[in-house]
Amino acid sequence: MRHFLDIxxxxxxxxxxxxxxxxxxxxxxxxxxxxxxxxAGKSVAMIFEKPSTRTRVSFEVGITQLGGTPLMLSAQDLQxxxxxxxxxxxxxxxxxxxxxxxxxxAHETLLTLAAHASVPVVNALTERSHPCQIMADLxxxxxxxxxxxxxxxxxxxxxxxxxxSWIEAAARFGFQLRLACxxxxxxxxxxxxxxxxxxxxxxxxxxxxxxxxxxQTLVTDxxxxxxxxEGSRREDFRPFQVNRELLEMAAGDAIVLHCLPAWRGxxxxxxxxxxxxxxxxxxxxxxxxxxxxxLSWCMxxx
Ligand code: CP
Ligand code: NVA
Numbered sequence: 047m048r049h050f051l052d053i054x055x056x057x058x059x060x061x062x063x064x065x066x067x068x069x070x071x072x073x074x075x076x077x078x079x080x081x082x083x084x085x086a087g088k089s090v091a092m093i094f095e096k097p098s099t100r101t102r103v104s105f106e107v108g109i110t111q112l113g114g115t116p117l118m119l120s121a122q123d124l125q126x127x128x129x130x131x132x133x134x135x136x137x138x139x140x141x142x143x144x145x146x147x148x149x150x151x152a153h154e155t156l157l158t159l160a161a162h163a164s165v166p167v168v169n170a171l172t173e174r175s176h177p178c179q180i181m182a183d184l185x186x187x188x189x190x191x192x193x194x195x196x197x198x199x200x201x202x203x204x205x206x207x208x209x210x211s212w213i214e215a216a217a218r219f220g221f222q223l224r225l226a227c228x229x230x231x232x233x234x235x236x237x238x239x240x241x242x243x244x245x246x247x248x249x250x251x252x253x254x255x256x257x258x259x260x261x262q263t264l265v266t267d268x269x270x271x272x273x274x275x276e277g278s279r280r281e282d283f284r285p286f287q288v289n290r291e292l293l294e295m296a297a298g299d300a301i302v303l304h305c306l307p308a309w310r311g312x313x314x315x316x317x318x319x320x321x322x323x324x325x326x327x328x329x330x331x332x333x334x335x336x337x338x339x340x341l342s343w344c345m346x347x348x
């Protein structure tokens with residue numbers, strides 16, 4: 047079964063196949079050319095336990111462009127909300143649909159769904175990872191910088207689910223990933239150790255300014271993710287804002303990425319996110335193209 051659960055599950059070659067397909071299909075779509083319809087006559091269930099703008103719309107549109115029918119299923123409207131098991135939900139949905147995407151709180155929910163589904167399952171964000179986002183981010187980096195290998199990418203802020211998928215990507219591609227996170231918000235030691243053992247070039251910094259110096263891509267995300275307690279986060283993250291001062295330390299042609307939604311004035315200033323070095327809307331667009339490639343790859347194996 048070809049699931050798409052995490053970046054770490056794939057070889058560099060397979061990820062590159064998906065990135066190449068995403069770029070080719072994007073170019074064909076822009077040129078108005080016919081593209082493949084691997085989901086023709088097929089349906090895809092999209093389960094959401096959390097809100098979404100980009101993931102929901104890009105999957106819904108992407109599935110339609112691939113010839114399929116998307117089914118938007120809010121978890122609270124499913125029997126899951128009344129206690130039906132994930133296992134039974136996986137078995138039943140597999141009798142109707144040809145693939146399932148899921149955005150859920152616990153990563154375990156994703157793994158249980160995948161273990162009991164007989165159709166491909168795609169991770170549309172969990173508390174632990176967001177691999178579809180990172181595929182779009184890698185596509186954006188390739189578009190802007192021409193390559194991934196040899197690049198320096200700097201993650202500023204929370205060592206959260208998006209950071210975790212970046213770390214997994216660093217284990218598969220030849221870029222250096224610098225991480226500047228406030229004390230207490232670093233990614234798990236276990237994940238860092240795994241990535242280093244897989245060959246990732248990871249460098250941890252206490253200072254955002256030092257981490258950004260000479261970097262070609264600055265990446266950030268919200269300080270308070272869905273499901274997080276606010277606690278003292280606003281205070282703790284204040285020195286880790288992506289602002290003009292920080293961007294000036296980066297390479298002259300540096301780009302800024304943010305998965306969105308963004309809180310202007312908190313993790314990133316309006317001046318930077320709306321400025322000439324921001325690639326965030328290309329990045330958001332690339333969710334569509336990257337996810338079409340992911341779904342096409344999943345369907346090709348079934
Ligand atoms: N970046 C992202 O996943 O956005 P949504 O929460 O809007 O889907
Ligand atoms: N880290 C954020 C990403 C949102 C797309 C969250 O989990 O809320």
